[in-house]
Amino acid sequence: MMEYRIGRSRKQQEEQAVKEATEGLVNPKLILFFSEADNFTKYTVDMKNLFPDSLIIGSTTFVGLCKEGAYKDTLIVLGIEEGIECYGDVLEEVDRYPLKYIDRIENCVKQFKNTQNTICFEVSSALISSEELILSTFSSVLVDKGIPLFGGSAGDRGNAEKTMISFNGKVMEKACAFVILKNLGGGIKLYRENIYRPTKWHFTATKVDIRNRIVYEYNDQPAAQVMAKALNTDIKNLPSYLDSYPLGRLIGNEMYITANQGITDHNGMAYHARVYNNSHMVLLEPDDYKEVLRRTREQVKRDIPNPSLTIMIHCLARSILFEKDGYLNDFAKEMGNTLGNYIGFAGYGEQLNQQHFNQTMVLAVFE
Structure with missing residues (x-):
C-alpha cells in the first residue's frame, strides 16, 4: 500500500512554507516539489535540512497542480513514505555531454533485484535545447532493462527567463535530476494526450x-x-x-x-x-480540448478505477491556454475527480521514453 502526502503552502517565509507543505511527513523515501523560481533556492536548502535522509528532487514551474486546483506562486510537495523502492541521481553538463554521467543511471538500476513495475521520472533544465541529449543517455541504459521513462523540462512564469532544478539540496541550471522508482503495490501506466x-x-x-x-x-x-x-x-x-x-x-x-x-x-x-x-x-x-480531456479521463478510469497516485506533466503552453479561457483551475479539479490524489507541474517540454515533445499532457498513474 502506497503511503504519501501531497501538501502546499503560500507562506511568504520560505522555512515556514516548507514546514507547512510537508506537515505530516515523517521519513519520506522520496520528495518531489515544485514552485516558482523566486523562492526555489531557499526551498531546496530548507527541504534538505528538514529531511536529510530523503531523496529530494525539485523543479521550477509555471503552476502547481493537484486535485484541489491550480496554484501559482505556491510550493507544492509530494512525499512518499511507503510503497516504493527508489534510487536517484543527477546528470550534469546536459547541454554538452550528459553521457559522461551515464554510470549514475547504471548504478541506480543495479540497486533493484528486478525492474518489474519500475519507471524513471526525470526533470531537466529548460531553454538550453538539451532534452534530446538527455533522452539518448537514458535510453542507452533503460531500453535494455525495459524501464519506461517520463518527465518534463522545468518551467517559469512563462517569460522564458530562468528555470531551475534541484537534487538533494543543490540547485542546478544545466542538469537533469532523476529517480528510478518501483511501485511495490502494482503497475504504472503511462498516458500521453494532445489537444x-x-x-x-x-x-x-x-x-x-x-x-x-x-x-x-x-x-x-x-x-x-x-x-x-x-x-x-x-x-x-x-x-x-x-x-x-x-x-x-x-x-x-x-x-x-x-x-x-x-x-x-x-x-x-x-x-x-x-x-x-x-x-x-x-x-x-x-481540437475541442474539453472533449479530448473527457475521453482521457474515461480511458484512465477504465484502466485503473482507483489509482493510488498520479504524477502529471502539463505543458506550460497548455496551462497558459487553459488559464486564458478561465479553465485552468476547473481542469485541475476535474482531473482530480478521476485521478484522486495527484501532483503536477508545467514546464517547457514533456518527455516519454525516447521522445521529447511539447504542448502535451503526460500522466504516470500508479495502481
Whole structure:
C-alpha cells in the first residue's frame, strides 16, 4: 500500500512554507516539489535540512497542480513514505555531454533485484535545447532493462527567463535530476494526450539544423513560406498563428507535437523540439480540448478505477491556454475527480521514453 502526502503552502517565509507543505511527513523515501523560481533556492536548502535522509528532487514551474486546483506562486510537495523502492541521481553538463554521467543511471538500476513495475521520472533544465541529449543517455541504459521513462523540462512564469532544478539540496541550471522508482503495490501506466488534430497539410523537412532546432526548408521550399501558405496568410502575419498551430512529427503510427518558437533568418522556422532531416510533419489545429480531456479521463478510469497516485506533466503552453479561457483551475479539479490524489507541474517540454515533445499532457498513474 502506497503511503504519501501531497501538501502546499503560500507562506511568504520560505522555512515556514516548507514546514507547512510537508506537515505530516515523517521519513519520506522520496520528495518531489515544485514552485516558482523566486523562492526555489531557499526551498531546496530548507527541504534538505528538514529531511536529510530523503531523496529530494525539485523543479521550477509555471503552476502547481493537484486535485484541489491550480496554484501559482505556491510550493507544492509530494512525499512518499511507503510503497516504493527508489534510487536517484543527477546528470550534469546536459547541454554538452550528459553521457559522461551515464554510470549514475547504471548504478541506480543495479540497486533493484528486478525492474518489474519500475519507471524513471526525470526533470531537466529548460531553454538550453538539451532534452534530446538527455533522452539518448537514458535510453542507452533503460531500453535494455525495459524501464519506461517520463518527465518534463522545468518551467517559469512563462517569460522564458530562468528555470531551475534541484537534487538533494543543490540547485542546478544545466542538469537533469532523476529517480528510478518501483511501485511495490502494482503497475504504472503511462498516458500521453494532445489537444490538437491533424490538418490536410503534410510536409517533409528537407534542410535542417538539428542541434539548434531549426528547419530551413520543407519540401525544398523556405519553411516559413510553406507554413504561411498552409495557414492562408503571409510571413509578416505568420507569428500570430504560431501558438495555436504547432506541427506534429510523425513516427510510424505515433505523432509528437513540436511547438513553434519563431521565424529565423532566411525564412526558416525554429522549434522547441528537434526536427530531423526527412522528418514527416503535419500541421495541427486546435481540437475541442474539453472533449479530448473527457475521453482521457474515461480511458484512465477504465484502466485503473482507483489509482493510488498520479504524477502529471502539463505543458506550460497548455496551462497558459487553459488559464486564458478561465479553465485552468476547473481542469485541475476535474482531473482530480478521476485521478484522486495527484501532483503536477508545467514546464517547457514533456518527455516519454525516447521522445521529447511539447504542448502535451503526460500522466504516470500508479495502481
